[in-house]
Amino acid sequence: MNWDFVDFCPSATSYMNGTETSIVAFKRKPNILTWFTGIFIKGVNLHRIGSDIKKITTEISQLSLIIPSFNLHQTRESGGDTFFQRQQERRIAYPHIVDPHVVGLARGTEILATHLIKEKGPRVVSIWGMGGLGKTTLAKQVYHHGDVKRHFNCFAWVCISQQCQAREVLEEILTKLISPTNEQRQEIAKLKIDQIAERLWNTQRERKCLVVLDDIWTSDAWISLQAGFPINEETESRILLTTRNKEVISYADKKGFLFEPQSLNDDESWELFEKRAMYGMENTNPKIYEQKKELGMEMLQHCKGLPLAITVLAGLLNRKDTVDEWTTVHKNIDAYIRRGTDLGSNSIGEGYEGVSWWLELSYDSLSYHLKLCFLHLAHFPEDYEIPVSTLTKLWMAEGFISFAPAKEMEDVSYRCLSELVGRCMVQVGKHGSSKKIKTCRLHDLMRDLCTLKAKEGNFLHIINYYAAAEIKPTPTDRVRRLAIYLDDTVDAYSPGKDENYGHVRSLLYFGHHYCMDSKVLRSLFKNFTLLRVLKFEIMYGREFKLPDEVGNLVHIRFLSLKDSLIKAVPSSIANLVCLHTLDLRSRNRCIKIPNRNVFSKMEKLRHIYLPSGHNARDKRLLFATEAMNLHTVVNFGIQAFDLDDFVKLTNLRKLGVIIFDGGEKKEKGTNIVFKHLQSLLVDSHLEDLAIPWNIVLSCPNIYKLGLRGKITELPKDLMCLRNLTKLTLREFGNLKDDHIKVLEKLPSLRMLFALSGNFPAHLICSKGGFPFLEFLSLYWLNFKEWKVEKGAMPSLCKLHIALCFGLEALPDGLQYITTLKELTIKEVPSEFCRRLGEGGEDFYKIQHVQSVIITNIGA
Known part of the structure; x- marks a missing residue:
């Protein structure tokens, strides 16, 4: 199957060719009725095209779910059995056959057995993981565990798989639990599904039953079976299920116990x-x-x-x-x-x-749009830590999330990723401060499947300079997506006109510090005018101006030139009216933007990242009034205390502002409330201004707050930020004791970073202060003594200290923080290190910490 996505604009124009001609003819006549008729006809045709496309996409999605069951590629007959039937039989696990060669399952077996036999324990115990991780093997070990066999008196093991026939499954479970006579079997065979479910439900209430549901795939499968299980009743019966889909577990029992097996070391x-x-x-x-x-x-x-x-x-x-x-x-x-x-x-x-074959079963069960999202991951190199923020924006630009309402596209895109994670097809890398997934990656074998499927459908072509042997010749078919892997020995590659890449819609470069100049970019902008996605980051070499030809990319939705040495942006960038995401964050802080109206026609703009240049006044730019779905604005210059530029941008989720002194310091915009804003960065250090708190307090629901500049006060209203979990203070001047008292009372603070400033000479963290703080980082701070009272920071897990030359010793109170697992101290005097070493006079303060890394100034 070819996964080329429909290019709606050219198709629509072709579809309405006759209509377009008639409209041009109408325009030559001064008949206003005829003019309106033409517009009406064009609107009707556009609506019909959109409806047809939506209908076709829906049908494809539905077909994609059932086609795997037919196995059209490999239909074979043998003795009356179909290939699909044999496929199902291969997946059945027989509980009486126990593998004698098991490794690494002892701990998991004991944990699961303990939860199953625990008095008033969870009704449902689940094993969740990717295909091939050993879920069924582990379930067998638990099923035959001595304590489990002695605890329960009735047992049933059923393999559900993808085609769940509810009546057959419920009947099979009931039969295994009650061991019926032939006469009773005949009676059960005549019962309706609701009667079987009721009898099974009563059996589990009256006896101690263990039911294993092996390889259950969908929440629909569980819903079709749940009438047979007394989940919300007082019963000593238990369910052990294995699944690749985490959604199944939440449907079965949200209060149940979940165990995730790990890969073998x-x-x-x-x-x-x-x-x-x-x-x-x-x-x-x-x-x-x-x-x-x-x-x-x-x-x-x-x-x-x-x-x-x-x-x-x-x-x-x-x-x-x-x-x-x-x-x-x-x-x-x-x-x-x-x-x-x-x-x-x-x-x-x-x-x-x-x-x-085993992993492909997971792929086959995906809906149409999830298959597209999964295949897109083939762009990224092996072991690549994929930023989720970038990935979801790429999916949106590609049109994979086009079925979602405009306001919800970011949320739906993230939910698609979460579903792939829940199906064990994508692994979580790091979580952010709000517990959302920050980075993700593919298991190597899952990536093999991903790239194989992408190749089969001509979804993507990869040019790999990491390993010259892997560079493939130019494909003969039209390729829509191109990923180029560069290493330090290769200058940025630009495919020529003769290489059959004229129809490329997506071009992503990967590499570290590859060479780039305006000549190569000019070539790209001339030859790839149909691009929707261009990711061209970390370019080094000489400074250069972004070529005027960038204005040729009128279809572009995602353009990232992050961490490059661009010194100026041309006025032609205003032609990119389809842009969703524009990232111009540059290593050259003095990048020049032509005029304040350059983005005023970009009505579809959702995310814009500007360079953090020192001339903030040049960055007081205007956005299109229709750009109501703007979610991200970073490094936007505003006059101190003035929020007028954001009156209509109330849907913002991430905002970064650079404060400059406009003379008048009258607070404005205090009535504006950004209820959707989750992340706020305020930078006032360039003109040595104090942090304008009215901006901060206009964002009551933020999770992340970054402040760079003088802090002359910390208003008590800051404690009203109930969701604030991460706070970064940078170049903040002098904090006072009363400032610390406000910080330690923030109700949800879990991460605190303090960089380049002065704490009180005698810093005190009082009892009960920082109740939920998990990570504290102190970098290049000037303070002498630190006291931590018993009961302070009771949740602290990680403590990092660096370049705090005035600090004489770690506080005694650290010995009472039993949650502390990681301590890193860098660039401290040798004597400081000696005192903390084993046998040193301060060793008692940190002897309970599992991981301790200390380096002195000379290291």
């Missing part, structure tokens, strides 16, 4: 591999054994700790006796792991043994 991976692939080889030729061991350990690196991948590889090698055969597998290791068979094999089981 290197030692565990080798232990599992050795048991399966090298069992009994110890007595063979030692030299051959060592050669196989070396090859095996190298091949294990490609499995990334996934038990299924290790088992597949071990099973394949276990059938190969010679070192040469192992070497052959080693040369094409990725392909062997994906397929699980010898390359070129035409065996009946081909496609079942490998990792790709």
Whole structure:
């Protein structure tokens, strides 16, 4: 299937060709009725096109859900059984067959067994993880655990899989729990589904039953079964379920216990591999054994700790006796792991043994738009930490979220990512201060599937300069998306006209500090006029002006030139009226923007990042009055206390303002309330101004606040910011004792960063202060003594201190903060280090901390 997304504008023009001609003819006549008729006809046609596109997209989405069940690529007949039926049979796990070679499951087995037999414990205990992680194997270990067998008196294990037939499943569970006679079986077979559900429900209330629902895929499957389970009743029966989809767990029991198995570490991976692939080889030729061991350990690196991948590889090698055969597998290791068979094999089981088949089941279950979002992840290099903020904006620019209302596109885009995470297809990297996902990544084997599917559908073409051998020739088909991986040895690459890239809609560059100049950019802007997405970041070399040809990109929705050396932006940038996201944050702080009206025609603008230049007055820019969906404005210059420029931008979620002195310091805009704003940065240090608190207090729901500039007061109204979890203070001058008392009473503060300023000479954190603070970072601060009273900072987990030369010693009170797990102290005198070392007079203060890193000034 080709995943080229419809280019709506050209298609619409082609579709209405005749109508467009008639409209031009009408315009030549001064008949106003005819003119309005033409406009009406054009509007009707546009509406019809939009309806047709929406209908087609919906049908594709529905078809994409059922096509995998037909397996059109591999339909085969054998003895009356369809390929799909055999596929289902392959996935059934038989509870009486227990794998003798299990590694790394002991801890998880004990935890799960304990929760299942706990008095008044959770009704539902869940195992959640990606395909191949060993969920079913772990469930079997729990199912046969001695304490579990003794605790329950009725057991049932059913494999749900993707095609859940509710009546059959409920009947199977009931039959296994009550062990009916033949006569009772016949009676049950005649019951309706509601009668079976009621009898199953009563059975679990009256007895101690353990029901294992293995491989349940969707919340709909659970909903169809839930009438048979007394989840909200007092009962000693329990449910153990395994799933790849976290949504299922929230439907089954929000108060239940969730266990997420982890990938195996290197030692565990080798232990599992050795048991399966090298069992009994110890007595063979030692030299051959060592050669196989070396090859095996190298091949294990490609499995990334996934038990299924290790088992597949071990099973394949276990059938190969010679070192040469192992070497052959080693040369094409990725392909062997994906397929699980010898390359070129035409065996009946081909496609079942490998990792790709198991992971592809997750892909097949995705809706149409989620498949697009998943395939888009193939753009990013291996092990790349993907910023979620950028990713969701890219999805929006590509049109993957076009079904969502305009105001909700960011939220829907994030929910799409969350669903991919919930389905174990995407891994979480870091969480932000508001607990939302900040970065994400793909497991290597899931990325293999992603790139394979992207290639099959001509969704994306990758030019990889990281490894010259991976550079692929120019594709013969029209490619819509192009990703280019550059290393330090390659200048920025610009495909030429003869390379069949004229239809590219998306162009993303990846690399560290690659060389760029205006000539290459000019070439891009001339040859890729249909671009919707251009990510061209971290360019180094000489400073350059952004070429005038940027105005050719009239279809562009996402343009990022972040961390480049651009010194000026041309007035032609005003032509980019389709822009959703514009990122001009530059390493050159003096970037010149032509005039204050340059963005006034960009009605679709949602996110704009300006450089943090020192001339804030030049950045007091005007936005289109129709740009009501502006969510992000960063590094926008405003006169002190003046919020007039933002009166109509009440949907803002992230705002960064640079304060300049306009002479008049009358507070304005105090009645403006930005109820949707989540992140606020106020920078007043360039003109040595005090922080204007009216701006801060106009944002009652912010999660993150950054202040750079003099703090002459800390108003008590700051405590009204009930959601504030992260606070950064930078170049703040002198804080006083009463300022600290306000800070430590902030109701939700979890992260505090203080950089380049002066604390009170004798800093005191009082009892009960900073009740929820988890991370405290003190950098380049001037204070002498620090006292932490017992009961202060009771939730602190991480403490980082650097370049605080005046600090004489750590406070005694740290010994009472039992939650402290990580302490990092950098650039302190040698004597300071000695006192904190084991045996030193201050060691008692930190001896309970798990991770301690201390470096002195000379280190």
